[in-house]
Amino acid sequence: MLKRWTVLLLCLLAVVSFPGCSSNNPVTKTEESKLEVSVTFNALKEFVAAVGKDKVEISTLIPDGMEPHDFEPKAQDLTGLSTAKVFVYSGLGMEGWVEEAIKAANNAGLIAVEASKGAGAIAGAEHEGGEEHGQYDPHIWLSLKGAEIEVNNIRDALVQADPANKDYYEKNCNDYISQLENLYNEYHGKFQSAQKKSFVTGHAAFAYLCRDFGLEQNSVEDVFAEGEPSAQQLTELVEYCKKNKVTAIFAEEMASPDVSQTLAKEVGAKVETIYTIESNEDDLTYLERMTDNLSKIYESLIE
Known part of the structure; x- marks a missing residue:
């Protein structure tokens, strides 16, 4: 395992230092003003976009159409982490490779946020997953209440990375959580009946x-x-x-x-x-x- 991640790190450094990826490339003023955020999969991209809106530039590690439980990152998948300011992953064992990926990115300024932090985790069945996946059910984003937790944690990370726009991120976060709560309240009554x-x-x-x-x-x-x-x-x-x-x-x-x-x-x-x-x-x-x-x-x- 150590050897595999060492090779991954060397490959990543080679990709990042390639001349075509040099910081000397022209960058527009609009791109410079955006906060670079890397996320692991689609739901998190939606949450970051809801809070960050036009202040963020989002890249997604796990390609659309790929089963996230089966994903193993390659060097080229992690190049965005070397320049990102914020990295959002869901946690609860969803991305078992995340700690090694953060190390391989070698980005001292990266703010990594486990979006599910603070959620009441549900244990997986004993026969499921084992060491490969972890002990918890990771699907917190499929709960509206879980989504609220993830959105709040994302807001905190964006504020940490870009404190000058704190009020902007907080307003967007509150607006989105209101939409989540409205949907929850609508169906809570229906399911109760x-x-x-x-x-x-x-x-x-x-x-x-x-x-x-x-x-x-x-x-x-x-x-x-x-x-x-x-x-x-x-x-x-x-x-x-x-x-x-x-x-x-x-x-x-x-x-x-x-x-x-x-x-x-x-x-x-x-x-x-x-x-x-x-x-x-x-x-x-x-x-x-x-x-x-x-x-x-x-x-x-x-x-």
Whole structure:
């Protein structure tokens, strides 16, 4: 492991020092005025953009379409960290490579912020993840309350990096949190009135959302989108769906769509798309995707 990261560091330094990347390149005045922020994946990009707006220039490490749980950075992925002022990662084991990446960036002025800091973490099942992923469910951004925590931590980092614009970042943060709270309040009342509380997903990514609204999820794959169910587990899922009158199986493109289709057919349910907001999806904003998720889950509970 040490050897691998040493090679990564040397490669990174070579890429950064390449003449084409020199600081002598022309830079516009507009680019100079923006705060360089690097984030790990899409939801965090949305949060930084909401707080920083036109004061920030954002780069994303994990490419759209790649399963974040499987991502391992290469030297070229980390070049942005060598010049960024702020680096935002979600934490709770989502990015197990982050500490070594920060070291490899060799950027003494980098402000690294774990966006989930201060959240009440939900433990993953004992058989899931192990040392590879960590002990917690990392999907905090799929909770509106978790999103508020991440947005607040991002605000603090931007203020630290750019104190002259403190009032600007605080106003944007408050405005965005008001939108998160409005959406939460709308669906909290709806879910409270629903008789059914259980739904089924392809990937067990919604425990924090369930905690927000008093719901229960069951899933085809585990917290880390690994391991299709055995025949016995699939039988148990079928029984669960029938017992809880599940009318929709929520699936994502990168998490067992075939098994979700099989399960839906077995129990007479439909398959609905649900967003995990790890990549850019359908050119929708975080709030639009969360609204879509909550609407579909709610409709499935009252059918």
